[in-house]
Amino acid sequence: MFVLAEFNVLRPEPGLLFWSILIFVIFWYLMSKFAFRPIAQALIKRENHIQDALNDAKKAKDELRKIQTENSKLMEEARAERSKMLKEAKEHRNQIVAEARVAAKEEANKIVAQANQEIESLKKTALLDVKNQVSNIALEVAEKVIQKKLSDDAGQMEYLNDLVKDINLS
Amino acid sequence: MYMNRIFRLSKIVFLAVILLGINSHRLLAQDHEEGGHDDHTEAHHGEAGAHEDGEHVAEFDPANTAFHHISDQNVYSLGFADIPLPCFFYSKSDGWNVFMSSKFGIGHHGNGHYAVDGYVLVESIARRINDESFPKGKIELGEHPYVFEYVTVDGKEKEKVSLSYEGKLYPLENKSTLDGGLMGGGLTSFYDFSPTKNVVSLLLMVLLLFFVFRKIARRYNEDAYRAPKGIQSFMEPIFIFIQDEVAKPFLGHRWQKFLPFLMCLFFLILALNLYGQIPFFGNANVTGNLTFTMALALVTFFVVNLNGKKDYWMHVLWMPGVPVFVKPILTVVEILGLFIKPLTLMLRLAANLTAGHMIIVIFVSLLFIFNDAGQNMIGSVPGLALSVPLTMFMMALELLVALVQAFVFTILTASYIGAAIEEHH
Incomplete structure (x- = not known):
């Protein structure tokens, strides 16, 4: 037995149709105005905001990367500069040392030369002095000889010659 | 420990029996606890002429139970209580009659104890006595006043309900329906404009959705950039899913204009589908009611066609790109x-939901089929063993159907609107 006893779900009823349409249209209006439109707007706003934030983050990251590359480049350059400077300083030092050495040598040579010169002149002075003294002594000797033993001419001559000889040798 | 487990199991089974017992007592139309001699038994086996089996008195009819269960009613039945609803009746002869359905004196099965101004309540549904000789005002009826019989009209079996009052049988008329007799209805002597169970359920869901989404919208309005919280974070993915998977692909750059309409359809259908699923909560079958889906389909029809662009009407009226002799056919x-497009929307949703509800009722009814409507307690065992898992399975399936049907209705509507507003360049 299969009878559509009260199968009114399949019968369109004007009353229910009226209420359904009325309630649905009011619901549609209210939801659209107070709920769905504001939510959709807010979601769009937020979506844009998130997209912007992501774009900004990407940009910032790129910027950062650029800055980092620049930094490392600068560091590299600075390092090269430093080693170059170090090298130059070393060379400079060596040069200064070498120059100083040369100068010192020259100075020393000069001092030595001067000393030699001085020695030479001193020697000359001394020799002159010695000669003077010798000639004085010779004079004294001669005086003495002349004064004492003028009797023996031969012996005196010999003696005189010996004296002269000795003087020349010294 | 073993005993403990058995004890727990028996407790669960006992609970299930009690729950189903309560359910059957109030919600099922055919209930035979009163010695198998209530209105329906009389209907089927007392005065009924066409189908007299006469073998056993307490026959349980799950089909009728299901039909009764899913129908719209003038009473909101919660199982343990009947909440009366306002009645707005209009008849040509009497004009408007407005009163609460509690005036009927809602009794067992939603059968009224009183007739009010020529209206009576039969199985929670108002009917009218189309007979001027019946007294107006509140009239007390006798015991078992309603007489059910099956008559054959034009080769079709039809249930005929009459009122037996002071020895006279008054035929009762159903409210007017717009099917033109196609579904066994038709225009009768009165129209029912009452906010029925379905209308009340619809209102409840509309208010719930409005307050929930208003709350969510307020949070967005306060600060759109704030992270979602609570109900907002629950609804937002669903909202974005419908927006991105339904509105945007079908509607192109004009998606914002139709978004609220699609959202209304989706959330309202989903809410009503799920609300109808809650056991002991009236089980309102709003989205399974053809009238309601017709209302949605009508609105959809107007939204689609009022927004139709030139290209759309060109395609409808004079299809470009085909030979001239084909054009009139197309x-x-x-x-x-x-008309078929909204018609399919209307039928698909109603048929799916109604079928689901009916199958659940029928699976629950298995128990009463097996135990002969409470007369054969041993039969309860296989009845329970079948009906509980099957009902649970069906309810799980119905949860899925609730979502899928709401989604399908929305996506098809979107595609129809999309076809109407599409502009070719």
Whole structure:
């Protein structure tokens, strides 16, 4: 037995149709105005905001990367500069040392030369002095000889010659 | 420990029996606890002529139970209580009659104890005595006043309900329906404009959705950039899913204009589908009611066609790109299509939901089929063993159907609107 006893779900009823349409249209209006439109707007706003934030983050990251590359480049350059400077300083030092050495040598040579010169002149002075003294002594000797033993001419001559000889040798 | 487990199991089974017992007592139309001699037994086996089996008195009819269960009613029945609803009746002879359905004196099965101004309540549904000789005002009826019989009209079996009052049988008329007799209805002597169980359920869901989404919208309005919280974070993915998977692909750059409409359809259908699923909560079958889906389909029809662009109407009326002799044929097909599209929307949703509800009722009814409507307690065992898992399975399936049907209705509506507003360049 299969009878559509009260199968009114399949019968369109004007009353229910009226209420359904009325309630649905009011619901549609209210939801659209107070709920769905504001939510959709807010979601769009937020979506844009998130997209912007992501774009900004990407940009910032790129910027950062650029800055980092620049930094490392600068560091590299600075390092090269430093080693170059170090090298130059070393060379400079060596040069200064070498120059100083040369100068010192020259100075020393000069001092030595001067000393030699001085020695030479001193020697000359001394020799002159010695000669003077010798000639004085010779004079004294001669005086003495002349004064004492003028009797023996031969012996005196010999003696005189010996004296002269000795003087020349010294 | 073993005993403990058995004890727990028996407790669960006992609870299930009690729950189903309560359910059957109030919700099922055919209940035979009163010695198998209530209105329905009389209907089927007392005065009924056409189907007299006469073998055993307490026959349980799950089909009728299901039909009764899913129908719209003038009473909101919660199982343990009947909440009366306002009644707005209009008849040509009497004009408007407005009163609460509690005036009927809602009794067992939603059968009224009183007739009010020529209206009576039969199985929670108002009917009218189309007989001027019946007294107006509140009239007390006798015991078992309603007489059910099956008559054959034009080769079709039809249930005929009459009122037995002071020895006289008054035929009762159903409210007017717009099916033109196609579904066993038709225009009768009165119209029912009452906010029925379905209307009340619809209102409840509309208010719930409005307050929930208003709350969510307020949070967005306060600060759109704030992270979602609570109900907002629950609804937002669903909202974005419908927005991105339904509105945007079908509607192109004009998606914002139709978004609220699609959202209304989706959330309202989903809410009503799920609300109808809650056991002991009236089980309102709003989205399974053809009238309600017709209302949605009508609105959809107008939204689609009022927004139709030139290209759309060109395609409907004079299809470009086909030979001239084909064009009139296509015009006929396309114009039919204009109406068939919302018609399929209407039928699909109603049929799916109604079928689901009916199957659940029938699976629950298995228990009463097996135990002969409470007369054969041993039969309860296989009845329970079948009905509980099957009902649970069906309810799980119905949860899925609730979502899928709401989604399908929305996506098809979106595609129809999308076809109407599409502009070719």
